Amino acid sequence: MSDQLSPDIRSYKLFVKKDCPTCELITSTTEAISAALGDRIKIFVQDDPSFLSHLPNTVDDSELESSYKDDITIVPTITIEGHPEVRIEGWDRVAWQKFFKEENAVPEIGVGLPNHKPGCGSKTLDAGMSEKLKLRYADPCQARKIELSDDEDDIESCFERGWTDGLPVVPPTPLRVVRMLAGTDRDPSDVIGNIPPDNSPLNIEKLAINAVMAGCKPEYMPLVIASVEAALQEKFCMHGLLCTTYFSSPVMIINGPVAKHLNINSGVNALGQGRRANATIGRTLQLIIRNIGGGVPGGIDRAVMGNPGKYTYCFAEDESQKDWPTLAEDQGYDRGKSVISLFAGEGLQPILDQQSRNPDSLSKSMANSLRAVVNTKLYGLADAILIVCPEHRRVFRQAGWKKSDLHEAISKHLLIPGTAIARGVDGIAEGMPEKLKDRTLAKFRPGGLHIVTTGGTAGMFSAIISGWVASGERGSQLVSQIL
Amino acid sequence: MQSPLLDPTSELKPPSKELLPRLTTLKDKTVGLIDISKPRGKEFLDQVELQLISAGAKVVRYIKPTFARTAPVELKQQISVECDAVIQGLAD
Numbered sequence: 001m002s003d004q005l006s007p008d009i010r011s012y013k014l015f016v017k018k019d020c021p022t023c024e025l026i027t028s029t030t031e032a033i034s035a036a037l038g039d040r041i042k043i044f045v046q047d048d049p050s051f052l053s054h055l056p057n058t059v060d061d062s063e064l065e066s067s068y069k070d071d072i073t074i075v076p077t078i079t080i081e082g083h084p085e086v087r088i089e090g091w092d093r094v095a096w097q098k099f100f101k102e103e104n105a106v107p108e109i110g111v112g113l114p115n116h117k118p119g120c121g122s123k124t125l126d127a128g129m130s131e132k133l134k135l136r137y138a139d140p141c142q143a144r145k146i147e148l149s150d151d152e153d154d155i156e157s158c159f160e161r162g163w164t165d166g167l168p169v170v171p172p173t174p175l176r177v178v179r180m181l182a183g184t185d186r187d188p189s190d191v192i193g194n195i196p197p198d199n200s201p202l203n204i205e206k207l208a209i210n211a212v213m214a215g216c217k218p219e220y221m222p223l224v225i226a227s228v229e230a231a232l233q234e235k236f237c238m239h240g241l242l243c244t245t246y247f248s249s250p251v252m253i254i255n256g257p258v259a260k261h262l263n264i265n266s267g268v269n270a271l272g273q274g275r276r277a278n279a280t281i282g283r284t285l286q287l288i289i290r291n292i293g294g295g296v297p298g299g300i301d302r303a304v305m306g307n308p309g310k311y312t313y314c315f316a317e318d319e320s321q322k323d324w325p326t327l328a329e330d331q332g333y334d335r336g337k338s339v340i341s342l343f344a345g346e347g348l349q350p351i352l353d354q355q356s357r358n359p360d361s362l363s364k365s366m367a368n369s370l371r372a373v374v375n376t377k378l379y380g381l382a383d384a385i386l387i388v389c390p391e392h393r394r395v396f397r398q399a400g401w402k403k404s405d406l407h408e409a410i411s412k413h414l415l416i417p418g419t420a421i422a423r424g425v426d427g428i429a430e431g432m433p434e435k436l437k438d439r440t441l442a443k444f445r446p447g448g449l450h451i452v453t454t455g456g457t458a459g460m461f462s463a464i465i466s467g468w469v470a471s472g473e474r475g476s477q478l479v480s481q482i483l
Numbered sequence: 484m485q486s487p488l489l490d491p492t493s494e495l496k497p498p499s500k501e502l503l504p505r506l507t508t509l510k511d512k513t514v515g516l517i518d519i520s521k522p523r524g525k526e527f528l529d530q531v532e533l534q535l536i537s538a539g540a541k542v543v544r545y546i547k548p549t550f551a552r553t554a555p556v557e558l559k560q561q562i563s564v565e566c567d568a569v570i571q572g573l574a575d
Contacts, residue, residue, distance in 0.1 A: 141489055143489040143490045143491075143494070144489070144490040144494055145487040145488070145489060145490075146487055146488045146489070146490055147487045148485045148486075148487065148488065149485070150484065150485055152485065154485065154486075154488065157488065158488070163491055163492070171486075171488050172488050172489045172491055173486040173487070173488060173489070174486065174487065174489055175486065177489050195493075198493065198495070198497065200493035200495050201493070202493075205489075206491065206493070209489050209490070209491040210491050213491055237551050237552060239552070239553065240549075240550075240551030240552050241551075244551075287491070291491040291492045291493070292491075292492065292493045293493075294493070470549065470550070470551040474520075474548070474549040474551055475549060475551035475552075476551070
């Protein structure tokens with residue numbers, strides 16, 4: 001040890017708790033060391049202050065301040081003041097004797113005791129204690145603290161302050177936020193980006209506060225962070241999407257192992273209610289846009305009707321069919337990677353087809369329904385997602401069709417002469433401009449139709465998520481973010 | 484005592500910006516008209532241009548590449564240099 005650790009100026013710390021057989025076992029050793037070193041040793045008692053209270057150098061550490069600051073995980077731990085990295089955990093007679101060998105006043109210790117006995121878990125590791133101690137002694141939270149009076153209802157307070165999407169939120173107490181922050185290695189002060197429309201900076205702490213409010217679990221944090229990063233990609237056009245009078249809002253689709261890890265629904269009722277991850281991960285982004293970005297309905301958000309997906313719209317793809325490429329693979333990622341994709345879209349249009357048993361019939365049937373995206377007489381305005389249900393996927397699989405075959409067939413079925421859908425045709429004023437009447441028009445721009453698969457295995461019902469009318473380079477494109 | 488809550492908002496108050504003094508006359512002033520690329524925006528602004536000209540103003544027309552994004556910085560800078568006032572053709 002260095003000169004700074006020379007015995008005559010060295011002080012020691014012993015961490016114990018009464019509820020620990022090993023700490024009890026070494027009582028005689030503790031007494032001997034205490035008598036020898038006097039005030040050069042302090043004995044920190046984590047639980048019952050009456051334990052070893054007959055010794056003059058015990059310290060009540062029931063608030064665990066010293067145990068936390070010295071990062072004690074086992075009791076008994078003997079360590080050197082100012083050098084907590086130099087320590088012995090548990091009882092080991094040889095190690096302890098060596099530890100004190102330069103202290104001439106300390107007698108031969110551990111005589112009559114077993115050679116070694118493992119210690120017990122420190123109280124700092126009790127369930128829930130880590131976050132409480134972090135809050136108490138190393139509070140990472142910089143956000144403004146809002147005090148509530150005792151007769152104030154915390155849930156109502158959140159409503160009154162305009163923090164919610166209309167549904168109750170989980171009140172963001174410091175303890176809940178610290179627990180949420182444990183779900184990521186990122187520093188709470190790390191800024192992810194600026195949130196439109198106010199372009200206010202969002203840091204990890206503020207994201208965690210909104211994630212608490214949404215009802216997330218800490219393990220959702222990496223995915224929530226990725227969802228915000230995706231939304232801030234320039235190609236996604238979040239600012240424009242937020243301001244639109246149209247229905248659209250971010251739709252989240254999850255691929256890869258994270259879906260299983262976080263129990264994100266890709267089966268029965270995949271787009272519906274019931275699964276915490278689906279509900280809260282989608283909700284967090286909306287709350288962030290509201291609370292950090294300042295994007296609220298009636299303010300910058302001028303949607304004529306909006307859509308229920310603005311509460312939350314998040315689901316995972318069913319990846320059980322290995323030869324059906326996932327959306328993430330379509331975007332260039334390996335199948336084994338966890339990826340979140342965001343699409344500017346709204347609602348759900350059902351495709352019921354219980355008769356088609358061959359892929360030609362089914363692809364035509366799906367194309368027919370896709371014509372209705374935005375308006376049957378408007379082509380090239382909006383992107384869309386076709387969700388193929390497992391039973392319909394079976395029809396294609398049994399016929400040996402790949403996903404790309406389906407895409408090709410649908411695209412062919414969705415070509416139309418401009419004359420058929422020009423303004424005024426069929427007595428309908430809406431439609432494609434006159435100048436395009438001599439062209440063959442495609443319903444979707446290249447890359448504008450995405451095909452995914454999800455849902456329960458009983459029911460020949462696929463679906464369409466219609467996209468924003470400003471799709472493509474002039475507005476929003478589907479974006480993906482790897483975790 | 485109840486636990487406090489952490490503020491989920493940005494905690495930033497937008498800086499207050501004062502309006503520039505209003506024009507007292509349109510005569511000999513340059514008014515910019517920004518078309519945000521919504522359908523038929525041009526036709527509407529054509530009518531607005533006629534009215535401004537008859538009021539004695541000089542009109543310069545600008546166009547934003549897409550309504551879905553804020554105007555490019557260069558366009559905003561150009562307008563601020565070239566015009567005394569600006570009218571933006573918003574919404575649907």
